[in-house]
Amino acid sequence: MRTSRRALIVAAGASLLPLHPTLAAALIATPSQTEGPFYPTALPADTDNDRRVLDLNGKPVEGALIEIWQCDAQGIYDHPRQPGRERRDSAFQGYGRMMAADGRYSFRTLRPVAYPGRTPHIHVKVATAGGGLLTSQFYIAGEPGNERDGIFRAAARDPRQRERIEMRLAPAPGLETGALATTMDIVVG
Numbered sequence: 200m201r202t203s204r205r206a207l208i209v210a211a212g213a214s215l216l217p218l219h220p221t222l223a224a225a226l227i228a229t230p231s232q233t234e235g236p237f238y239p240t241a242l243p244a245d246t247d248n249d250r251r252v253l254d255l256n257g258k259p260v261e262g263a264l265i266e267i268w269q270c271d272a273q274g275i276y277d278h279p280r281q282p283g284r285e286r287r288d289s290a291f292q293g294y295g296r297m298m299a300a301d302g303r304y305s306f307r308t309l310r311p312v313a314y315p316g317r318t319p320h321i322h323v324k325v326a327t328a329g330g331g332l333l334t335s336q337f338y339i340a341g342e343p344g345n346e347r348d349g350i351f352r353a354a355a356r357d358p359r360q361r362e363r364i365e366m367r368l369a370p371a372p373g374l375e376t377g378a379l380a381t382t383m384d385i386v387v388g
């Protein structure tokens with residue numbers, strides 16, 4: 200395979216906004232973004248258990264389920280509607296699901312790549328115990344294709360929202376050479 204499988208660790212905290220009108224404006228919510236056509240139709244049997252999630256006041260959100268999904272290093276999703284699906288990297292799960300414990304979550308994945316029409320991104324969905332649901336996407340800060348991607352631009356026009364969806368990647372000490380890490384707070388309003 201010509202593509203490199205660079206590891207990317209994303210560790211994030213998210214807060215769920217309790218219905219406290221006086222505090223509601225403390226943080227700006229993570230913007231909602233399209234789910235896209237490739238939400239998995241079949242889920243891996245395993246569920247990871249090493250995480251954390253937070254809310255609009257910076258308070259950890261209890262009982263939040265976080266899902267991420269993305270294409271492999273060739274830009275191929277594991278989905279029935281994905282052309283060329285048979286060529287996908289079968290060693291790459293492409294989907295992860297975790298319960299936030301004390302608002303914390305983390306996951307390990309590949310650095311996302313572009314595919315036709317889209318700049319690199321990771322899909323994310325958060326369902327809270329209180330019935331809240333947020334679907335969004337994370338992008339690589341500074342990626343040249345971002346500004347040509349209409350979905351990215353729709354949310355990034357507002358600099359405060361941009362901050363919620365841009366991953367700032369940095370070397371991850373203690374991991375394999377070349378591994379990168381970022382921290383993304385997911386703020387659910």
Ligand SMILES: [Fe+2]
Pocket residue numbers: 235237317320322
């Ligand atoms: Fe996508």
